Amino acid sequence: MWRYLGKRLLISVATVVGIVVIVFFIVRVLPGDAAIARAGPYANEEKVAEIRDKYGFDDPILVQFYNHVTGVFTGDFGTSIRTDGDVFDELMDRLPASLELAFYSVLLAMLIGIPLGILAAARRGTWIDGSARVFAIFGSSMALFWLGLLLIYFLFFRLRWFPGPIDRLAIGTEAPQTITGFYTVDAALRGDFGLMFEAFRYLALPVITLGFVLAAPILKMVRASMIDALDSHHVRTAKAIGVSGRSILFRDGFRNALLPVITAIGIVFGYMLGGNIIVEFLFAWPGIGRYAYSAIQVNDLEALQGFVIVVGVLYVLLNVVIDVSYAWVDPRIRLGKKVST
Amino acid sequence: MSTADPAPDAKPSGFGRGSGDDGKSDPFEAPEIAGETTRLPLWRRKPLLIAGFVILTAFVLLAVFGPLFVSDPRVTDTANTYEAPSPDHWFGTDKFGRDVFARAVHAARLDITIGIVIAMAAMVVGSTIGVVSGYFGGWVDEGLMRITDVVLAFPGFVLALILVAAIGNTIPNVIIAVTIAYIPYFIRLTRAQVLSERELEYVDGAKLAGNGRWRIAFRHVLPNSMGPSVVQAALVAGWAILTVAGLAFLGVGIRPPTAEWGVMVAEGAPDIMTGQWWTALFAGGMIVLAAMAFQFIGDDLGAEGV
Numbered sequence: 126m127w128r129y130l131g132k133r134l135l136i137s138v139a140t141v142v143g144i145v146v147i148v149f150f151i152v153r154v155l156p157g158d159a160a161i162a163r164a165g166p167y168a169n170e171e172k173v174a175e176i177r178d179k180y181g182f183d184d185p186i187l188v189q190f191y192n193h194v195t196g197v198f199t200g201d202f203g204t205s206i207r208t209d210g211d212v213f214d215e216l217m218d219r220l221p222a223s224l225e226l227a228f229y230s231v232l233l234a235m236l237i238g239i240p241l242g243i244l245a246a247a248r249r250g251t252w253i254d255g256s257a258r259v260f261a262i263f264g265s266s267m268a269l270f271w272l273g274l275l276l277i278y279f280l281f282f283r284l285r286w287f288p289g290p291i292d293r294l295a296i297g298t299e300a301p302q303t304i305t306g307f308y309t310v311d312a313a314l315r316g317d318f319g320l321m322f323e324a325f326r327y328l329a330l331p332v333i334t335l336g337f338v339l340a341a342p343i344l345k346m347v348r349a350s351m352i353d354a355l356d357s358h359h360v361r362t363a364k365a366i367g368v369s370g371r372s373i374l375f376r377d378g379f380r381n382a383l384l385p386v387i388t389a390i391g392i393v394f395g396y397m398l399g400g401n402i403i404v405e406f407l408f409a410w411p412g413i414g415r416y417a418y419s420a421i422q423v424n425d426l427e428a429l430q431g432f433v434i435v436v437g438v439l440y441v442l443l444n445v446v447i448d449v450s451y452a453w454v455d456p457r458i459r460l461g462k463k464v465s466t
Numbered sequence: 467m468s469t470a471d472p473a474p475d476a477k478p479s480g481f482g483r484g485s486g487d488d489g490k491s492d493p494f495e496a497p498e499i500a501g502e503t504t505r506l507p508l509w510r511r512k513p514l515l516i517a518g519f520v521i522l523t524a525f526v527l528l529a530v531f532g533p534l535f536v537s538d539p540r541v542t543d544t545a546n547t548y549e550a551p552s553p554d555h556w557f558g559t560d561k562f563g564r565d566v567f568a569r570a571v572h573a574a575r576l577d578i579t580i581g582i583v584i585a586m587a588a589m590v591v592g593s594t595i596g597v598v599s600g601y602f603g604g605w606v607d608e609g610l611m612r613i614t615d616v617v618l619a620f621p622g623f624v625l626a627l628i629l630v631a632a633i634g635n636t637i638p639n640v641i642i643a644v645t646i647a648y649i650p651y652f653i654r655l656t657r658a659q660v661l662s663e664r665e666l667e668y669v670d671g672a673k674l675a676g677n678g679r680w681r682i683a684f685r686h687v688l689p690n691s692m693g694p695s696v697v698q699a700a701l702v703a704g705w706a707i708l709t710v711a712g713l714a715f716l717g718v719g720i721r722p723p724t725a726e727w728g729v730m731v732a733e734g735a736p737d738i739m740t741g742q743w744w745t746a747l748f749a750g751g752m753i754v755l756a757a758m759a760f761q762f763i764g765d766d767l768g769a770e771g772v
Contacts, residue, residue, distance in 0.1 A: 143616035151632045262514070262765055266757035268708050270715045270731055271750030278738050278747070289739070399623030403712055407735070421631055421718055433620070433628050441619055 129452050137441045142194075144437035149193050152430050153186070202431035207423050212431035216413050220435070221306025222293060223405065223412030226335070227397055228307070229328055233336030234343055234393060239386065241340075242347025246355060246382075247374055257344060264341025269400050273334040273407045280330060287329050290408040294320075294327055331408040335400065339393045346389035350382035357381070384455060391447040398436045518762030525756055529578045532571035539569040539725040548742050558744035560734060570749050572725040578756060580641060580710050585703035587645045592652020593688065593695050599653065600660030600691075601683040607657075614650045622647035626709060630719045640719035644709050648702050652695050659691035697767045704760030711753045727753045 184192075196203065202212035245257035280286045293308055294300060301311035301320055309328070312321035354360065360377045368377075405414035413432055420428035509516045543563030551558040557566035599610040617625065629643035663669070664687055672682045707727075713719040714728030715735075722729050727749045734746030 139612075140616055140619050143612070144619055147616060147620075148628065151628055258765075259514075262758065262761045266704055266708070266754055266761040268711060268731075268750055268753045268757070270712065270728075270735070271747070271754055274731070274735060274738050274746055274750060278743050282738065282741065395621050396623075397621075399621030399627075402623075402627070402716060406716060417627075418716055421627070421716060424631065426631065429628060429631055433624055436621065436624055437619055440621065444619075 137445050140441050152426050203427040205428040207425045212428050219413045219416050225307040229332045230335035234339035237340035238343030242344045245348045246351030261341045261344045267338050269403045276330050331404050343389050350385040354378045354381040395440045512766045514762040515766035518759045521759035529575040536568035536571045539572040557748040560745045569725040573727045581703045581707035584645050584706035585699040588648040589699045592649040593656040596653040596656025597688045600657035614653050618650045655694050663687050663691050701764035704757040708757050
């Protein structure tokens with residue numbers, strides 16, 4: 126187990142280094158002059174030269190690379206040209222908002238995807254299965270921004286069931302004191318359930334948007350692995366000796382299907398780390414996605430680069446957690462045996 | 467549960483296919499009866515495939531001939547801004563009085579083309595790298611796989627985003643960036659296929675017949691390993707349309723006033739808050755419908771889409 130863990134961690138460190146290298150390459154080495162971009166459209170030559178000097182864009186590329194890498198690993202992601210603030214600090218300030226949105230979205234996606242997947246597998250070949258399939262295709266061909274706009278139009282503009290896309294809370298409402306950074310949790314911890322309810326109301330539309338789209342891959346994965354499990358020999362034996370249908374479905378089927386589902390949830394989280402730019406922009410959600418959006422608008426590459434590194438690192442960390450929990454549950458993996466999943 | 471064991475078409479491809487122990491034969495399982503399903507007409511066996519092709523054909527026709535029949539998408543008409551959909555303006559007019567339907571039709575040409583070009587380019591490049599990696603193995607394979615791992619460590623959308631942001635907002639740059647984001651899928655897929663394919667006897671036969679390594683890799687192994695990639699390409703074309711539109715929605719890549727679906731949604735999004743839903747929602751609907759057509763096709767052909 127420890128050997129597996131060590132090996133896995135080593136690979137992820139290598140991946141993180143790879144991410145930093147690739148991002149550096151994309152931002153600095155590809156055509157496009159970072160100094161001119163940073164100086165803005167109205168800068169004269171002098172200003173550009175000054176910036177070039179200040180940020181070391183004149184240094185040899187290897188020196189720049191060394192400074193960049195040492196910076197990143199000590200938490201120095203540079204300075205945003207938009208806000209003039211420290212990119213790392215700004216991202217960390219905004220991360221809880223993104224994580225709260227992500228958490229509830231994946232939760233909703235699981236609440237939709239897992240039961241539907243089990244149902245589709247149990248009723249394979251029937252109209253229920255067919256509808257689940259069409260639902261999954263709908264989800265995977267849905268454009269987040271379109272679904273978001275539909276929800277805003279109908280549930281906010283028409284029906285006024287939910288608040289409009291402004292922020293995490295209404296303007297003027299004071300945010301709960303930060304404990305976890307999740308408004309819903311912080312409000313509940315302070316016993317202010319009215320505020321918690323408000324926070325949930327503001328979460329609702331973006332969470333429904335993301336949750337619906339994310340439910341599709343989970344549904345597909347649950348269904349496929351359930352079918353694998355239900356087709357297995359031990360299930361056939363269980364049927365033969367008269368174990369009840371429900372018991373087979375959950376004890377033999379779902380328990381064995383759970384591992385691929387963990388993987389699916391990892392993939393879904395990764396997808397969301399990209400999709401949240403769209404959703405956070407659309408719903409004015411003050412997370413790292415909207416930070417990235419604002420950075421894009423003014424070509425703030427330093428800030429964008431910081432966002433990409435944070436997303437990459439989160440994604441790698443998540444995969445480590447998933448792989449390790451996977452290996453913990455299934456000894457075949459940590460012993461390096463080939464597993465068909 | 468036991469009663470739900472479906473009859474002959476037990477393993478519907480794609481969505482349904484369990485991926486488990488394919489190789490092992492099961493002495494207790496009755497062989498699948500092939501005749502039962504093949505007697506059904508195609509539209510009964512693969513209704514989604516047919517639906518996908520019908521929708522896609524409609525889009526292609528719209529893209530090719532549509533622009534001939536609608537007005538100029540750039541013409542503004544300040545006297546008739548924000549008109550609701552009517553027989554004159556099927557999708558209404560936007561804040562500049564431009565005809566939304568005309569813009570959506572012109573955008574179809576751009577978006578469908580971009581989607582297909584990206585899928586094809588990613589497939590060609592990815593399969594080429596995949597066959598080199600899989601057939602030759604060794605340090606080439608090791609190196610290529612590590613690079614692929616790092617690229618896959620990015621959510622594809624974020625990778626495309628930063629690429630376009632770095633190399634500049636032009637249509638060719640968007641195509642390049644999104645293609646790069648999808649190449650790893652094809653590398654993985656082709657490589658896996660090549661690894662099993664190269665062990666087959668015809669490869670030995672080709673070697674004995676005196677074919678060189680490159681010739682065997684590209685003339686014999688690659689064509690036999692392309693199946694899954696071609697199916698995957700259908701899904702990728704749909705995703706590429708979503709990705710390109712998503713980037714345009716964020717103001718990355720294709721910019722206004724180009725008639726592109728994502729741009730149209732971005733321009734129309736603020737109108738939603740004042741009740742003019744038609745400027746954004748029609749264009750967005752086209753994106754979803756086009757992506758769905760590709761999904762139908764890919765799914766019914768058995769792509770491993772997640």
